[in-house]
Amino acid sequence: MTEHREGGDFTESETMQARSWPCLRQFCVFLENRVGRLSELMRLVEDLDTQVVALSIVDSVDFAMVRLMFSNTDRGREKLTLSSFLFSESDVVGVELPESEKPLSDVCTALVKAELNIHHAYPLLYRRRGRSVVAMYVDDVDTAAQILRDAGFRIITESDLLDDEF
The missing domain is CATH 3.30.2130.10 (VC0802-like)
Incomplete structure (x- = not known):
């Protein structure tokens, strides 16, 4: 470029x-x-x-x-x-949903505790190890990714999308 x-x-x-x-x-x-x-x-x-x-x-x-x-x-x-x-x-931040009863609720709760807003979200046509991934447009991508990582969630990067099949 x-x-x-x-x-x-x-x-x-x-x-x-x-x-x-x-x-x-x-x-x-x-x-x-x-x-x-x-x-x-x-x-x-x-x-x-x-x-x-x-x-x-x-x-x-x-x-x-x-x-x-x-x-x-x-x-x-x-x-x-x-x-x-x-x-x-x-x-946007991509997060792999955990194996839990309320995976979206768990992700939202972690971001609410950090007082980060989710402006929009949607699923990816991407699965790793049988788990779904959601993309979220948030107030601060870097902070959201760190908060989610600290809470034990796996963050999806562009490298993951290049490396895996769909």
């Missing part, structure tokens, strides 16, 4: 692929509410080298916001950048 600076200087930035810090990258794609638009998006992004590992759609009368995560974040970003779709990116 090349970044442009004032004065015409160019600098190569490091890739973020397979990063192991405690976050996942979420892409939020704007879609007009027209028949076939979601299908167009899926045809564009899904390929042998890139799988959609999470999908959430927020619909309104005129448009929809589609939240996506990819098995290969850099490749997903490249495909979206080369497309005509408008999109933004943000960090």
Whole structure:
């Protein structure tokens, strides 16, 4: 990836692929509410080298916001950048749900104790050792990941998504 600076200087930035810090990258794609638009998006992004590992759609009368995560974040970003779709990116925390009676409640309780808000959450199409994973957009990803790790939860990173099959 090349970044442009004032004065015409160019600098190569490091890739973020397979990063192991405690976050996942979420892409939020704007879609007009027209028949076939979601299908167009899926045809564009899904390929042998890139799988959609999470999908959430927020619909309104005129448009929809589609939240996506990819098995290969850099490749997903490249495909979206080369497309005509408008999109933004943000960090989310991915947490493996524990084997307990109330796994989501356990995760939420740990974050509430730290006074962190969950703005939205959705499941990933990713399982490790038979356990589900949920992605959460929170006030502070780094703090949330540390709180959850300290409480005994396993945090999912982009490296995990690259290494596993779905």
